[in-house]
Amino acid sequence: MSPFQISWKNIWSKPLNAALNILLIAFGTGILTVLLLASTQIEDKLAKNSKDIDLVVGAKGSPLQLILSSIYYIDFPTGNIPMNEAKKLMRNPFVKRAVPLALGDNYNGVRIVGTDSNYISLYGLKLQNGNFWKADLEATIGANVAKEQNLKVGDTFFGGHGLTEMKDEHKDHAYKVVGILEPQQNVTDNLILTAIGSVWKMHEEEVFPHADDTELIKSHKNGTPYHGEKTEADHSHDEDREFTSLLIQYRSPMAVAMFPQMVNQTTNMQAASPAQESTRLFSLIGVGVDTLQWFAVLIMLIAAISVFVNLYNSLKERSYDLAIMRTLGASKGKLFSLIILEGLILTLIGTIIGIALGHGILQLISNYQESSQAKMNGLIFIKEEFYLLAAGLAIGIVAAVIPAVQAYRSNISKILAKN
Amino acid sequence: MISIQSVSHQYTSGHQLQFADWQVNNGEQWLLLGQSGSGKTTLLHILTGLLTPTHGKVKIGDTDLYSLSSKKLDAFRGQQIGIVFQKPHLIKSLNITENLLLAQSFAGLPNNKKRVEEVLDSLNMLPKKNAYPQELSQGQLQRVTIARAVINKPTLLIADEPTSSLDDKNAEAVLALLKEQSTLNQATLVVATHDKRVKDAFTLTYTLS
Incomplete structure (x- = not known):
């Protein structure tokens, strides 16, 4: 014993x-x-998802919401910002790299992100299969998306309006999968990446990509004259184009003190720091x-x-x-x-x-x-x-x-x- | 085998007991007689190394009991002395076989199931080897405690009032078993009692006044 x-x-x-x-x-x-x-x-x-992003610029509203929607793809975006204004910021000497985002659509709950090639270098994306998106309506999808939605290179799918459910499909334009990302262990595993132009094209009748918006969907369905008028406006003009937000990398640490203040005071947009907002979120x-x-x-x-x-x-x-x-x-x-x-x-x-x-x-x-x-x-x-x-x-x-x-x-x- | 010299013990209450010198030879069977309160249990505890006497010397075989360290004394007791108490007490969470194996383990001896079965068999308790203590009668329990006392083939077997809670028939049987087992295991036997029924079974008697 x-x-x-x-x-x-x-x-x-x-x-x-x-x-x-x-x-x-x-x-x-x-x-x-x-x-x-x-x-x-x-x-x-x-930490992983906001690693190289110093600042997010978007429409005025809750800074936390802006961060959540543009970096973590959780909440709804705060709204849209005019492309002209955004372009000015992108050329600012403090900015090393600026990545525009256009959100507003999803495929079976997976968010479709319209962006440009800067996004690739910002997140250090690598391909597992195929190519990065180039033309409008080409899509490169995250590793998890490929697995869970059963999509392969060459497959096509329709985007749906909104961020969570497949309602109101954009049946006119089909996306084509041109590439699949390697697993990145960050948020991009669960995203569909495409050119900004694709998102614009989806919403041609509305001209801009939008974030949420039951109201817009409703009005869209009802064919409200407001949108009708807008559609009639020449939508190929840059003045009407909009982004959802900008992800910004600073050129120098000096920018931390100057740049956000400048955005918040001199433009109609707001700047939010991921580091600050994450800390605030965590303290909550x-x-x-x-x-x-x-x-x-x-x-x-x-x-x-x-x-x-x-x-x-x-x-x-x-x-x-x-x-x-x-x-x-x-x-x-x-x-x-x-x-x-x-x-x-x-x-x-x-x-x-x-x-x-x-x-x-x-x-x-x-x-x-x-x-x-x-x-x-x-x-x-x-x-x-x-x-x-x-x-x-x-x-x-x-x-x-x-x-x-x-x-x-x-x-x-x-x-x-x-x- | 046993020798006690000028042993006395003082209780914390101040009451003092004096024990006459006693010499027991190998293989002898002794009766320790005395009224309750005369110090039988105290003497047995002193003999078994459970209670250090205030004065005097206790030798079991060649070993001076109280010159041993506490740990050595425990080991010595486990290997050399088997004790049967008035009330048969086994560890409830263990079955009969495990209770006996426990005695081997605590004495620092290797577990020997064959020896366990041999002892249980000699006491007619083999069919109950997997039973738990609460499933056994008083008489059966007493047999198992005897088995536990002799399992390590002790040189000294000590019983404290083993018959007091038993009827005539069982008392006689237990006594016979103790004598039989001490002979079988070549152990010296000391039975402490105030039970008059036991008297006739022994020729050697140490009486406490």
């Missing part, structure tokens, strides 16, 4: 107590695991994360107390057992280690179940996540989880140490004489 067998058998001689302790620890560890994994993955995603989420974290720590604390009470109470019942073990030749140190081992076994099982639970929950959440951009993965393990395991073991030892010391100190002669 090894000490492990003895402790193991004793734990399971009271299955309900053992299960309660394990459940508490698993619950606490589970919440901590989910928080740890989710915040690591979100932070990682945020952070309150919730902190609260949950304390909640989980509290549960762990309760679990530790529960393990302690359990061992302590059973020690009273077992004092005679332990005395008998001493008469059979077990040393004081052996009894001490038996009790510690029981604490360790309980918390170790609880922690392992908790970590598995955390991964399972995250995977379940990701299955229900609609936005493919912020999709989390429950199958990724990170080294911080070892800290959780270590914390679980530490709780086991701490909870067991007082009962173990008592077992070590017990006066067997007295216990045996009493019974």
Whole structure:
């Protein structure tokens, strides 16, 4: 009989107590695991996707919304900006590289992004198959899009109006897949990239690509005269062309202080810094994360107390057992280690179940996540989880140490004489 | 085998017990007689290394018991002394075989299932080898505690009031088993009791006043 067998058998001689302790620890560890994994993955995603983008310029509105829509492709765009104004900014000496974006369409929920070749160098895109888009209506698709939508080079598809659902398809113009990207591990895996002209062409009757807009869709459907008039205007003119936003890379660090201010004060557009907005977003989420974290720590604390009470109470019942073990030749140190081992076994099982639970929950959440951009993965393990395991073991030892010391100190002669 | 010299013990309450010197030879079977409260249990605990006497010397074989370190004393007890208590007490979470294997492990001896079965068989308990303690009757439990006491072939077998909670028939049977097992395992036997039914079975008696 090894000490492990003895402790193991004793734990399971009271299955309900053992299960309660394990459940508490698993619950606490589970919440901590989910928080740890989710915040690591979100932070990682945020950082990866905004890596080389210093500034986003778009229509006035919420700066966070602008960042979310133009870098993470999550929220709706704030509106559109006139191409002429945007072009002026693109020529500004502070700007090293400016990438125009035209959003507003989707294919089965995958966002179609109209842009130019600067986008390729900005994200360092590589092809797995085929070519980058050149002409209008040519599309290069992300690796995930190819897999999930079952698209190959040479396939054609129709874009739909809006950002999430396939309603109001643009049946007049079909996109043709000319290339598939290598997996980039960032947002471009889930995008369809095309020339800006394609997006304009889709909306020729409306002239500009637009972001949202149930209102526009409605009016479009109803054939409101407003749009009619606009259509009549010569849409090949640059003055009428619009972008959704501009992604900007600075030429020098000096620009950080000057450029955004200039945009915000002298133009009708707004500039938003991804770094600032991500930090702001995280501080907003952070309150919730902190609260949950304390909640989980509290549960762990309760679990530790529960393990302690359990061992302590059973020690009273077992004092005679332990005395008998001493008469059979077990040393004081052996009894001490038996009790510690029981604490360790309980918390170790609880922690392992908790970590598995955390991964399972995250995977379940990701299955229900609609936005493919912020999709989390429950199958990724990170080294911080070892800290959780270590914390679980530490709780086991701490909870067991007082009962173990008592077992070590017990006066067997007295216990045996009493019974 | 056993020798105690000028042993006395003072309780924390101040009450003091003095024990007459005692010499037990190898293989002898002794009765330790005394009324309850006369210090039988105290003497047995002193003999088995569970309670350090205030004064005096206790030798088991060639070993001076209280010159050993606590850990060595525990190991010595596990290997050399088998103890049967008044109430049969087994570890509830383990079955009969495991309880006996436990005694081997704690004594620092390798697990020997053959020896376990041999001992259980000699006590007619082999059919119950996979039963748990709560499934057994008092009499059966007492047999298993005897099995546990002799499993490591101790040189000294000590029983503390082994018959007091048993009826005449069972008391007689247990006593016979103890004598039989001590002979079988070549162990010296000391039975402490105030039970008059036991008296006639022994010729050697150490009486506490």
